[in-house]
Amino acid sequence: MAAGFKTVEPLEYYRRFLKENCRPDGRELGEFRTTTVNIGSISTADGSALVKLGNTTVICGVKAEFAAPPTDAPDKGYVVPNVDLPPLCSSRFRSGPPGEEAQVASQFIADVIENSQIIQKEDLCISPGKLAWVLYCDLICLDYDGNILDACTFALLAALKNVQLPEVTINEETALAEVNLKTKNYLNIRTHPVATSFAVFDDTLLIVDPTGEEEHLATGTLTIVMDEEGKLCCLHKPGGSGLTGAKLQDCMSRAVTRHKEVKKLMDEVIKSMKPK
């Protein structure tokens, strides 16, 4: 009977749960789904991470290649993110050029990398004006069940922490790059941005970590990206119902606690990794 009601009146069905301050999957309004992370699973990539936020699954692979640094910044390398939402993850995506959601997610990740200064681009430079690293970060969603931005940010962070770059020296005589695959260094990750997403219901209620259905029923979404010092890298609210300053304040405090949870998980995973 409940299944029938859910199909016919999904919003009313949902409101019944919200009135009791819980959600159909049993979570509290401020509770995240079980987060799991697996690092270094792709051996052909220089760094990789698989993040599961409930059912939402995102895998990030980082490949490092050589490139000439940009002419207006000869001592900087590149970090190029790309989020792919293939038809595999959800029936709403078709094959072909990236849809709007994938492009927006790619732009969001690029902004997070830029704003949070997670990697100093100068660290990626090998020889100013001649050679620099370019890190291609490919994020592929394997299962779309809402809250894609949080999963992508976490996957990116975990993958970048896993990246090992070989030492490169430029041979003076031949002017060619010599790669020493035996000596590998981890990247210098300066900050740890963590994203927390909220969905706004009926213009008033804020719920954390929305699932696919909740996102569909919501009247607005909000994503906050915070680093460890409590500084905000990104406040992404793409339209939707209005929020007051006080509600934003509540979201901030939730984002701070989420950051601690994620950081703890990350540290555990990194510690448990056996050195190569």
Place this chain on the structure above:
Amino acid sequence: MEGTMHADAKIRAETGTESGPRGPGCSLRHFACEQNLLSRPDGSASFMQGDTSVLVGVYGPAEVKVSKEIFNKATLEVILRPKIGLPGVAEKSREQLIRNTCEAVVLGALHPRTSITVVLQVISDAGSLLACCLNAACMALVDAGVPMRALFCGVTCTLGADGTLVLDPTAKQEKEARAVLTFALDSVEQKLLMSTTKGLYSDAELQQCLAAAQAASQHVFRFYRESLQRRYSKS
């Protein structure tokens, strides 16, 4: 062109000089708005903030493709064309921001199974581009007669390295700033409809910027009202 209204309003949060560079603290650049300047779209507007200028045309409510139609409300589409080059991923991201902001205020339920298309063309970019786009889109939607439950406006503010707040920055100020925050606020309660930010800032600074933006939005809404009053008082 019948009904063109050129409304000039110099809006400052504090008393300042008549023209020239603005004083320190919070003040907005010279605003100008023209409506109904294109003959084909149902509504059009050109909004100028200092040297930043955006031209918007609104078509709707009009026919919608069956694949895109929503059974109980209007489908909103936004197309943003940059001044130079082909639209890229950044434009797509901005289109989503503008579209979701418009969807929050437009009463789509009054026109189910129709489409409302907002086309924005960047004429010149001298800072605060997204805010100018939002303001122009609002004016164009009003000109087209699309039913809305509130007006909205865009305000950009920047934080300098020492924490100084500048509203409605020029391109140079945006580049030198530590953080650039753009907000869309509604006219009823100045609630935050849309927000997009660049750079690092603290929670307290965010609240400060939001408060400043809410104060500045009052001026923008007053400008909208004066502009529309002048337009309709003629006829």
